[in-house]
Amino acid sequence: MTKMFGEPIKRVEDRRLVTGAGAFLDDLGHDALAAALVRSPHAHARIVDIDVTAALDVDGLVAIYTYDDLTGPLADPLPLLIPHPALTHGRTAYALARDQVNHVGEPIAMVVARDRYVAEDAAERIAVTYEPLPAVVGIDAARAAAHLVHDDVPGNVGARMMQEYGDAEAAIAGAPHRLTLDLTVERSASTPLETRGVLARWDNESQRLRLWSSTQTSTGLRAAVAAKLGLDLTNVEVITPDVGGGFGVKIMHPWPEEVLVPMAARALGQPVKFTEDRREHFIAAAHERAQQHHVEVGFDDEGRLLGLHVTFWHDHGAYTPYGLIVPIVTSTQLLGPYKPGAYRVEFESLYTNTVIVTPYRGAGRPQGAFVMERTLDAIARELRLDRVAVRETNFIQPDEMPYDFGLTFQDGRPLVYDSGDFPASMEKLKKLVGWDSFEAFRAAARADGRQVGIGLACYVEVTGVGPYVGGHVLIETSGKVKVATGLTTQGQGHQTVFAQIVADELGVRMEDVEVVTGDTRRFPYAVGTFASRAAVMSGSAIALAARAAREKVLRVAAEALEADPKDLEIVEGIVRVKGNPGAEIALGTVAVLSNPLRYAFDEASKAATQFAVGDPGKPPVAEDDEPGIEGRDYYSPPHATFANGMHAVIVETDPDTAEITILKYCVVHDCGNLINPRIVEGQIHGGVAQGVGGALYERMAYDEHGQLQNASFMDFLMPYVTEVPRGIEIDHLETPSPLNPLGIKGAGEAGVIPSAAVFASAIEDAEGFPITAMPISPSDLFALRQQNQEGSR
Amino acid sequence: MSAEPLHDVGLVVNGAAHSVRVPARRLLSDCLRHDMRLTGTHVGCEHGVCGACTVLLDGEPVRSCLLLAVSVDGHEITTVEGLAGLTGELSPVQQAFEDCHGLQCGFCTPGFLTTITAGLRATPDPTEDDAREMIGGNLCRCTGYQNIVAAVLRAAELSR
Numbered sequence: 001m002t003k004m005f006g007e008p009i010k011r012v013e014d015r016r017l018v019t020g021a022g023a024f025l026d027d028l029g030h031d032a033l034a035a036a037l038v039r040s041p042h043a044h045a046r047i048v049d050i051d052v053t054a055a056l057d058v059d060g061l062v063a064i065y066t067y068d069d070l071t072g073p074l075a076d077p078l079p080l081l082i083p084h085p086a087l088t089h090g091r092t093a094y095a096l097a098r099d100q101v102n103h104v105g106e107p108i109a110m111v112v113a114r115d116r117y118v119a120e121d122a123a124e125r126i127a128v129t130y131e132p133l134p135a136v137v138g139i140d141a142a143r144a145a146a147h148l149v150h151d152d153v154p155g156n157v158g159a160r161m162m163q164e165y166g167d168a169e170a171a172i173a174g175a176p177h178r179l180t181l182d183l184t185v186e187r188s189a190s191t192p193l194e195t196r197g198v199l200a201r202w203d204n205e206s207q208r209l210r211l212w213s214s215t216q217t218s219t220g221l222r223a224a225v226a227a228k229l230g231l232d233l234t235n236v237e238v239i240t241p242d243v244g245g246g247f248g249v250k251i252m253h254p255w256p257e258e259v260l261v262p263m264a265a266r267a268l269g270q271p272v273k274f275t276e277d278r279r280e281h282f283i284a285a286a287h288e289r290a291q292q293h294h295v296e297v298g299f300d301d302e303g304r305l306l307g308l309h310v311t312f313w314h315d316h317g318a319y320t321p322y323g324l325i326v327p328i329v330t331s332t333q334l335l336g337p338y339k340p341g342a343y344r345v346e347f348e349s350l351y352t353n354t355v356i357v358t359p360y361r362g363a364g365r366p367q368g369a370f371v372m373e374r375t376l377d378a379i380a381r382e383l384r385l386d387r388v389a390v391r392e393t394n395f396i397q398p399d400e401m402p403y404d405f406g407l408t409f410q411d412g413r414p415l416v417y418d419s420g421d422f423p424a425s426m427e428k429l430k431k432l433v434g435w436d437s438f439e440a441f442r443a444a445a446r447a448d449g450r451q452v453g454i455g456l457a458c459y460v461e462v463t464g465v466g467p468y469v470g471g472h473v474l475i476e477t478s479g480k481v482k483v484a485t486g487l488t489t490q491g492q493g494h495q496t497v498f499a500q501i502v503a504d505e506l507g508v509r510m511e512d513v514e515v516v517t518g519d520t521r522r523f524p525y526a527v528g529t530f531a532s533r534a535a536v537m538s539g540s541a542i543a544l545a546a547r548a549a550r551e552k553v554l555r556v557a558a559e560a561l562e563a564d565p566k567d568l569e570i571v572e573g574i575v576r577v578k579g580n581p582g583a584e585i586a587l588g589t590v591a592v593l594s595n596p597l598r599y600a601f602d603e604a605s606k607a608a609t610q611f612a613v614g615d616p617g618k619p620p621v622a623e624d625d626e627p628g629i630e631g632r633d634y635y636s637p638p639h640a641t642f643a644n645g646m647h648a649v650i651v652e653t654d655p656d657t658a659e660i661t662i663l664k665y666c667v668v669h670d671c672g673n674l675i676n677p678r679i680v681e682g683q684i685h686g687g688v689a690q691g692v693g694g695a696l697y698e699r700m701a702y703d704e705h706g707q708l709q710n711a712s713f714m715d716f717l718m719p720y721v722t723e724v725p726r727g728i729e730i731d732h733l734e735t736p737s738p739l740n741p742l743g744i745k746g747a748g749e750a751g752v753i754p755s756a757a758v759f760a761s762a763i764e765d766a767e768g769f770p771i772t773a774m775p776i777s778p779s780d781l782f783a784l785r786q787q788n789q790e791g792s793r
Numbered sequence: 794m795s796a797e798p799l800h801d802v803g804l805v806v807n808g809a810a811h812s813v814r815v816p817a818r819r820l821l822s823d824c825l826r827h828d829m830r831l832t833g834t835h836v837g838c839e840h841g842v843c844g845a846c847t848v849l850l851d852g853e854p855v856r857s858c859l860l861l862a863v864s865v866d867g868h869e870i871t872t873v874e875g876l877a878g879l880t881g882e883l884s885p886v887q888q889a890f891e892d893c894h895g896l897q898c899g900f901c902t903p904g905f906l907t908t909i910t911a912g913l914r915a916t917p918d919p920t921e922d923d924a925r926e927m928i929g930g931n932l933c934r935c936t937g938y939q940n941i942v943a944a945v946l947r948a949a950e951l952s953r
């Protein structure tokens with residue numbers, strides 16, 4: 001039987017999705033009432049009055065809710081999901097604004113009506129009187145603190161945090177060379193094609209709530225909704241339907257709508273649905289990326305980092321429901337594959353009157369990679385050294401693994417790299433992109449009047465963070481294998497890769513394995529899908545669960561076949577005695593034998609009658625046993641596993657228009673053992689495309705009043721096919737993780753992490769002046785050229 | 794505010810006649826999805842930019858989020874649900890997406906499938922440039938388009 005692990009198997013998800021049979025959130029609940037939200041048009045204002053009178057005679061209106069209608073825990077601020085001692089001034093919003101709004105898009109009232117058209121009719125007739133306040137927009141304004149977002153948060157500072165090892169200040173002071181850099185990254189956002197959405201159905205007879213949400217965490221949402229609605233956890237079920245992309249934004253929970261919609265469904269006794277529209281997703285979901293960084297670095301003649309001191313300012317928007325995850329990731333993952341002699345990092349996390357910030361694919365790592373890689377390029381430039389050489393000088397070597405920095409990661413665990421071979425990856429990348437022959441290419445291009453540049457960037461990514469994930473494997477009497485895991489799926493192909501794992505572990509056919517994710521009825525314990533953790537965490541848990549099931553299969557089958565379990569093998573769903581043709585039993589029959597029922601009702605039961613298992617002197621279900629073939633296990637690693645990679649890009653910049661064209665894009669990627677190379681490459685392609693967007697096109701264009709000027713797909717420039725590289729060359733290095741049973745590491749976010757860094761490197765190489773802020777548009781580049789020309793006059 | 798006037802709209806969708814009574818402002822996308830419960834057509838941006846809602850109107854690709862249902866009364870519509878054969882066999886474009894890993898979350902996919910179906914009728918033997926041109930008006934946030942371009946070429950091959 002062919003091993004499934006490692007094979008580029010076609011996805012089992014696709015048949016439904018290409019025939020229109022997918023079931024996304026808004027495809028459900030045709031009988032549901034529709035919700036629409038009245039949202040603040042002001043970035044910062046006091047609410048003076050809400051007058052709903054004009055909305056009341058809208059035909060089809062069912063209910064209007066404002067803050068005054070919220071009771072019990074619903075009237076409290078939404079939870080601060082991930083507290084941290086450094087987050088001394090954490091603030092969260094109310095589900096509906098109480099007396100103040102702090103960003104455009106903050107919800108003030110919820111309307112429930114016959115359909116969304118009618119709900120919007122009513123929403124626009126609700127008159128809210130505001131007393132506008134000065135808006136704090138952008139990091140400069142937040143730091144200046146001429147105005148405060150929250151009156152009780154001095155200086156707009158939500159958190160201050162510092163980590164260090166060694167004495168960076170002294171190391172820098174004593175270094176032969178020193179540089180300072182100021183580096184900026186602007187706001188962007190996950191922007192999945194499917195917006196947020198939630199559907200709630202309250203069953204009055206059983207007093208149970210069933211909730212569907214386009215979420216990255218059904219279990220987290222379940223607990224949050226139970227707490228907010230005062231329900232016992234067992235009376236709340238959360239089901240994740242097909243989710244049309246997440247990229248981080250859907251890990252945030254509970255969104256205001258996720259508690260308001262079930263509240264209304266319970267109050268009205270009818271199903272209620274909210275489907276976010278595109279403008280709402282821009283102004284009422286979450287953004288990321290905006291940070292300013294100041295770097296002081298000391299280095300020797302070879303470019304060795306002796307001391308690195310990074311200070312940065314993180315714009316977390318109006319509230320901090322997701323804690324300090326993003327800036328902590330930046331502060332730790334900034335180090336990448338390098339080992340500065342001493343390191344000090346400190347940041348301030350700042351309030352602004354803009355949309356909240358929660359992780360977006362990469363989650364602070366793109367900024368960290370940008371800072372470190374820009375610094376190394378600046379050192380190479382200063383010392384007139386090859387950029388590769390400077391990186392090689394600073395690499396952690398394979399024989400130094402596991403490598404402990406003495407720092408603490410965002411999960412509270414020590415930052416210890418488990419594996420990776422950075423020099424080998426760099427060799428592969430140099431070959432792939434043609435690093436050593438680039439100068440000849442540049443000269444040839446120059447002779448044609450063309451301007452080209454090459455850039456490279458490296459990263460290390462913490463993947464598969466804890467605390468744990470569980471898996472459940474059940475073998476039915478039909479021989480079919482039902483697998484469940486608690487975390488959710490947004491297009492990563494989990495149903496395929498988890499089935500591959502189970503098929504191998506159990507010796508069954510892929511088509512006999514069915515995988516369910518994100519349904520709390522099937523598996524109530526989990527955290528969620530984020531931090532490139534699903535394959536590592538659920539994959540490992542499911543493998544362990546399958547092994548437990550296999551052990552029981554072999555035990556029961558050995559008894560039935562009167563053989564030693566060690567002599568058995570399972571091939572295509574049949575347990576057989578090795579080297580003894582005919583001595584075999586189907587998995588389904590083993591499932592029957594494992595469950596001493598009184599009743600027989602299928603073919604497997606009939607087949608089972610020819611075998612005898614169980615000790616007549618003992619109870620039918622022995623003390624240490626249970627009926628059925630099931631495996632349930634959890635994977636909880638001591639700390640996360642570290643994937644890594646290196647990207648290189650060759651760009652051409654138009655001498656007249658400053659247009660930036662990608663000539664070649666190369667990726668060397670190490671995510672340990674590959675479960676399905678086709679899916680891993682797909683993840684890389686998608687990450688690179690998002691990275692191109694983030695580096696060259698996408699920014700949240702807020703004006704000084706906190707109005708988002710580009711809150712539509714017409715104006716927020718996501719890449720079409722015309723903007724992505726024509727071909728992405730990929731090479732894999734597989735250094736298996738020693739931390740989990742499959743030797744795998746995460747792959748989901750990798751493609752996007754080094755993008756801003758690699759493009760800045762290449763554009764700087766083409767233009768000959770420093771690139772210190774991303775994204776960079778042709779107009780930005782054009783302006784930079786003029787500044788640099790003026791500067792050099 | 795009194796109830797809106799309703800209008801009778803007759804459409805032939807995927808070969809089957811449908812009649813609905815809808816307000817004048819009912820978008821074709823909402824009419825297909827919520828009145829006819831053909832939810833394969835997805836809505837990604839509501840302003841004609843992303844192409845997820847693309848359906849074929851008398852064989853030509855249109856953005857169903859920019860059309861009013863009343864404005865296409867009497868016309869023929871093909872949605873993603875109508876691409877496969879009567880016995881469920883995948884169309885060449887659907888098969889190619891499966892073969893080439895042309896989708897991840899699958900939300901934008903119906904719009905690509907309908908767009909490419911029409912595109913290959915006009916350009917049955919596309920070059921890679923033609924393939925890129927063909928899908929140049931549709932947004933996908935997952936795949937980076939690499940495998941969608943491959944799927945266009947593969948679909949052309951399967952159609953030969």
